[in-house]
Amino acid sequence: MNTIEVRLGERGYPIHIGPGLLADEELLGRCTAARQILVVSNETVAPLYLERVSAAFADRTCRALILPDGEEHKNLETFARVIDALIAAAFHRDACIAALGGGVVGDLAGFAAACYQRGIELLQLPTTLLAQVDSSVGGKTAVNHPAAKNMIGAFHQPVAVIADTDTLKSLPARELAAGLAEVIKYGLIEDAPFLAWLEDELETLRRLDGAAMTRAIARCCEIKAAIVAEDEREHGRRALLNLGHTFGHAIEALGGYGKWLHGEAVAIGIGMAAELSVGLGLIGAAEAGRVRMLLERAGLPTTAAGLTADGIMDRMRLDKKAGSRGLKLILLERLGKAAVMPAPDAALVREAIERCLGPAP
Amino acid sequence: MNTIEVRLGERGYPIHIGPGLLADEELLGRCTAARQILVVSNETVAPLYLERVSAAFADRTCRALILPDGEEHKNLETFARVIDALIAAAFHRDACIAALGGGVVGDLAGFAAACYQRGIELLQLPTTLLAQVDSSVGGKTAVNHPAAKNMIGAFHQPVAVIADTDTLKSLPARELAAGLAEVIKYGLIEDAPFLAWLEDELETLRRLDGAAMTRAIARCCEIKAAIVAEDEREHGRRALLNLGHTFGHAIEALGGYGKWLHGEAVAIGIGMAAELSVGLGLIGAAEAGRVRMLLERAGLPTTAAGLTADGIMDRMRLDKKAGSRGLKLILLERLGKAAVMPAPDAALVREAIERCLGPAP
Numbered sequence: 212m213n214t215i216e217v218r219l220g221e222r223g224y225p226i227h228i229g230p231g232l233l234a235d236e237e238l239l240g241r242c243t244a245a246r247q248i249l250v251v252s253n254e255t256v257a258p259l260y261l262e263r264v265s266a267a268f269a270d271r272t273c274r275a276l277i278l279p280d281g282e283e284h285k286n287l288e289t290f291a292r293v294i295d296a297l298i299a300a301a302f303h304r305d306a307c308i309a310a311l312g313g314g315v316v317g318d319l320a321g322f323a324a325a326c327y328q329r330g331i332e333l334l335q336l337p338t339t340l341l342a343q344v345d346s347s348v349g350g351k352t353a354v355n356h357p358a359a360k361n362m363i364g365a366f367h368q369p370v371a372v373i374a375d376t377d378t379l380k381s382l383p384a385r386e387l388a389a390g391l392a393e394v395i396k397y398g399l400i401e402d403a404p405f406l407a408w409l410e411d412e413l414e415t416l417r418r419l420d421g422a423a424m425t426r427a428i429a430r431c432c433e434i435k436a437a438i439v440a441e442d443e444r445e446h447g448r449r450a451l452l453n454l455g456h457t458f459g460h461a462i463e464a465l466g467g468y469g470k471w472l473h474g475e476a477v478a479i480g481i482g483m484a485a486e487l488s489v490g491l492g493l494i495g496a497a498e499a500g501r502v503r504m505l506l507e508r509a510g511l512p513t514t515a516a517g518l519t520a521d522g523i524m525d526r527m528r529l530d531k532k533a534g535s536r537g538l539k540l541i542l543l544e545r546l547g548k549a550a551v552m553p554a555p556d557a558a559l560v561r562e563a564i565e566r567c568l569g570p571a572p
Numbered sequence: 573m574n575t576i577e578v579r580l581g582e583r584g585y586p587i588h589i590g591p592g593l594l595a596d597e598e599l600l601g602r603c604t605a606a607r608q609i610l611v612v613s614n615e616t617v618a619p620l621y622l623e624r625v626s627a628a629f630a631d632r633t634c635r636a637l638i639l640p641d642g643e644e645h646k647n648l649e650t651f652a653r654v655i656d657a658l659i660a661a662a663f664h665r666d667a668c669i670a671a672l673g674g675g676v677v678g679d680l681a682g683f684a685a686a687c688y689q690r691g692i693e694l695l696q697l698p699t700t701l702l703a704q705v706d707s708s709v710g711g712k713t714a715v716n717h718p719a720a721k722n723m724i725g726a727f728h729q730p731v732a733v734i735a736d737t738d739t740l741k742s743l744p745a746r747e748l749a750a751g752l753a754e755v756i757k758y759g760l761i762e763d764a765p766f767l768a769w770l771e772d773e774l775e776t777l778r779r780l781d782g783a784a785m786t787r788a789i790a791r792c793c794e795i796k797a798a799i800v801a802e803d804e805r806e807h808g809r810r811a812l813l814n815l816g817h818t819f820g821h822a823i824e825a826l827g828g829y830g831k832w833l834h835g836e837a838v839a840i841g842i843g844m845a846a847e848l849s850v851g852l853g854l855i856g857a858a859e860a861g862r863v864r865m866l867l868e869r870a871g872l873p874t875t876a877a878g879l880t881a882d883g884i885m886d887r888m889r890l891d892k893k894a895g896s897r898g899l900k901l902i903l904l905e906r907l908g909k910a911a912v913m914p915a916p917d918a919a920l921v922r923e924a925i926e927r928c929l930g931p932a933p
Binding site for chain 1: 648652655656659662664665666686687688689690691712714717719720722723724725726727805889890892894895
């Protein structure tokens with residue numbers, strides 16, 4: 212087991228990474244002292260892992276709420292169902308929500324934990340690669356608005372994150388690839404040697420080699436933990452973690468939160484950010500090609516077929532990185548170093564997007 | 573103008589109290605640097621004060637959302653309307669919500685400010701006595717769940733509070749009395765000389781004497797600011813501010829959030845807490861009589877006609893002051909000093925409640 216600390220003073224917490232961790236009743240048990248636990252999961256994940264998680268809390272009051280699977284359920288209505296379940300169980304302010312699932316479950320259950328009685332404990336038990344390397348770490352919780360993603364949410368740090376790498380074995384190939392988009396993102400924004408290692412070991416990772424996967428997840432969590440410790444509420448540097456996300460969120464929303472997985476939309480968005488970085492003369496076309504190649508080798512889409520540049524640009528104006536002084540974008544100064552920059556001339560942005568729309572229908 | 577500082581480091585802010593402040597465009601303007609302002613108000617308050625508030629922000633993008641009036645609208649559905657309005661206006665993360673109204677508007681709009689894009693600025697413009705002395709100060713925001721009050725919320729401090737005492741002139745007598753319940757509460761929990769002053773000056777206050785009212789509001793805000801600075805997230809001492817509220821929330825919920833105003837339910841609850849304090853031998857019956865007398869002189873109910881002790885006790889178990897180790901109550905050690913204590917034997921609680929149910933129907 213590999214443990215990484217998120218250093219946030221009294222809000223700090225450990226991230227435990229390794230095989231078989233969800234079966235480690237002692238580990239789960241000591242992550243929270245709460246006597247009332249609500250495990251929030253979904254129809255896909257619960258049949259696989261709910262039993263072992265509940266077993267770890269057999270000595271407490273442990274209830275479960277099983278939600279439908281999918282990003283289209285990450286909304287205020289499903290949030291209200293979690294609150295209703297907490298109320299129905301008469302859970303108190305010292306209760307804990309355990310979020311067992313991917314990014315949707317973690318974000319939604321996390322937001323419910325942030326709001327129930329103005330905040331109860333949250334234990335993140337991510338079961339997808341995307342959640343293990345990204346969404347379960349750092350305290351961002353949210354639900355979507357029909358018009359835009361993650362518009363309603365809170366910063367609420369978990370008491371611990373337990374990433375059981377064995378759960379990735381049950382992950383569909385498409386979801387594994389979606390997680391790899393975020394893994395590649397960490398290399399691009401912060402760590403050129405890690406990016407080179409990913410280029411060498413991508414097939415090993417896609418085969419779910421245990422050692423390689425633990426190493427990749429741990430490195431992503433290290434990078435994220437360091438950034439979050441420095442800028443918990445995203446006043447500055449934390450925005451780097453959103454490379455590809457401003458484009459990606461627009462693509463997801465336009466697809467109705469069903470067509471593209473979050474990681475797939477982010478992959479397309481990373482491609483767009485790379486193309487825009489080329490357009491601005493920050494990186495060369497060959498480097499953008501290297502990015503696209505790596506994403507494609509990971510099994511990810513790099514074109515948003517069916518969308519228009521205008522549609523994407525309209526949606527981007529609602530993005531959380533937009534301010535009244537204009538939109539900001541995360542761009543690549545080189546492979547391994549990203550920077551937050553004011554969005555350049557709309558014509559340049561349009562051109563970069565158009566290069567990633569694929570062939571006209 | 574009287575200004576009190578809430579000392580919370582980088583989350584600290586001023587409370588400005590005085591007559592005519594809502595007409596002070598310069599004051600309103602300098603409380604926030606946001607370029608996008610959403611004024612959230614209700615059908616009763618907006619016709620009186622919206623125009624002057626909007627005028628102060630004439631140089632910015634200023635929109636208004638007028639909600640129906642009443643505690644029964646302080647719920648997730650109305651919260652979603654505020655979010656929809658922010659989205660429809662394409663407001664960014666550097667926007668500000670100005671909450672113009674009483675406690676319902678402040679709590680609801682405050683919760684929307686806490687959650688929109690994970691937190692935007694909030695400017696509290698309280699127009700009721702209850703909001704000026706209590707709910708607008710200290711950062712508690714929330715909406716109600718059908719089963720219990722303030723179950724869904726967040727701690728989100730405003731950037732400033734502007735309490736224009738002139739707005740109290742348009743307040744119905746019943747709402748003024750409801751605010752006096754919270755004013756009396758501050759005397760009871762913390763400040764015996766202030767309580768004695770209230771006993772002397774109650775009629776002066778009910779006549780809305782400007783100097784007396786400013787003094788009363790400022791003293792309440794001073795007490796609250798000091799307690800909040802010490803215990804922002806209610807891990808300890810802040811719970812004292814809930815004297816009468818555990819009983820009161822149960823009474824409000826049982827009345828369907830329409831029968832009793834919050835302050836009226838709190839007044840009945842303060843009476844119950846005083847009776848329970850007598851039952852435990854903490855204070856004498858004469859002192860409880862003095863409390864009841866003051867509440868009645870303020871025009872407040874002190875009996876919950878139509879409710880049963882069992883009904884109230886059932887609801888109290890859902891209260892946020894309940895933990896898995898049992899319910900805690902705020903009781904009076906003497907008039908001017910409250911303490912958080914574990915709820916005593918249910919028979920004693922029942923007896924205290926029954927003494928405040930009024931004559932059987």
